[in-house]
Amino acid sequence: MERQVFPFSSRQAFQQQLRLCLSRAERRLRLxxxxxxxxxxxxxxxEAILRPFLLGGGGIxxxxxxxxxxxxxxxxxxxxxxxxxxxxECRVSSKNLRHLTDSFCIADDLHLVRRFHSDHLRGEAVFDSEADTRLCAERFAGMWLEAEPGLHPSTAGL
Structure with a gap:
């Protein structure tokens, strides 16, 4: 597949690209x-996108x-x-990472939807490009190691 890039600047466009990215995942999602x-x-x-993904053995x-x-x-x-x-698995970032303000979804280290700042809707979706996901994936891995357990069924009262 050839690399595809789709800039966006509205909530509707962000939602559309995010759902497309989620639906392309086969093995792993990192959000x-x-x-x-x-x-x-x-x-x-x-839920209709994530349930079959999880049933098929995918991880989030x-x-x-x-x-x-x-x-x-x-x-x-x-x-x-x-x-x-x-x-x-859900985790909460450590206090020393709370200054980070971007936002992203990585699917299978191949697809990425990224908002440059979480307070704004401007961003881009990049599909079929491992190179474009690499930096976010590395950042996520580092943040994940420092993070603390977050939501789980017992804290949600379920």
């Missing part, structure tokens, strides 16, 4: 955002500065976490 407020992870549409690593919004507003996501806890 980072300070709070996931604009991701709509609690919707039925996202989700990292946030705060998981409070996910716990309050994403019951479908929490249900997936309960059902697929062995393939789905």
């Amino acid at each position: 980072f955002d300070p709070d996931f407020a604009l991701w709509d992870l609690g919707t039925g549409e996202v 690593a989700l990292l946030a500065h705060s998981d409070a919004l996910l716990e309050r507003q994403c019951p479908r996501l929490l249900r997936l976490l309960t059902q697929f806890g062995h393939r789905f």
Whole structure:
């Protein structure tokens, strides 16, 4: 496949590219955002993408500065976490990383949706390019090692 790049600057375009990236994942998803407020992870549409992915053996690593919004507003996501806890892990970043303000989703080290700053919608989706995902993947790996356990079924009251 040839590298494809799609800039975006609206919530609708971000949602469209994010869902496309999620749906292209076959093995692994890594997601980072300070709070996931604009991701709509609690919707039925996202659940319909993630459930077959998890059933097929895929794994999700989700990292946030705060998981409070996910716990309050994403019951479908929490249900997936309960059902697929062995393939789905959420962590909260360490305090020394709270200054990080970008936001990204990496699928299979091949597809990337990235907002340059979590307070803004400007960003880009890049598909079929391992080179474009490499920096975010390396950053995610470092942040993940320093992160603390976040949401899990017992903290969500499930």
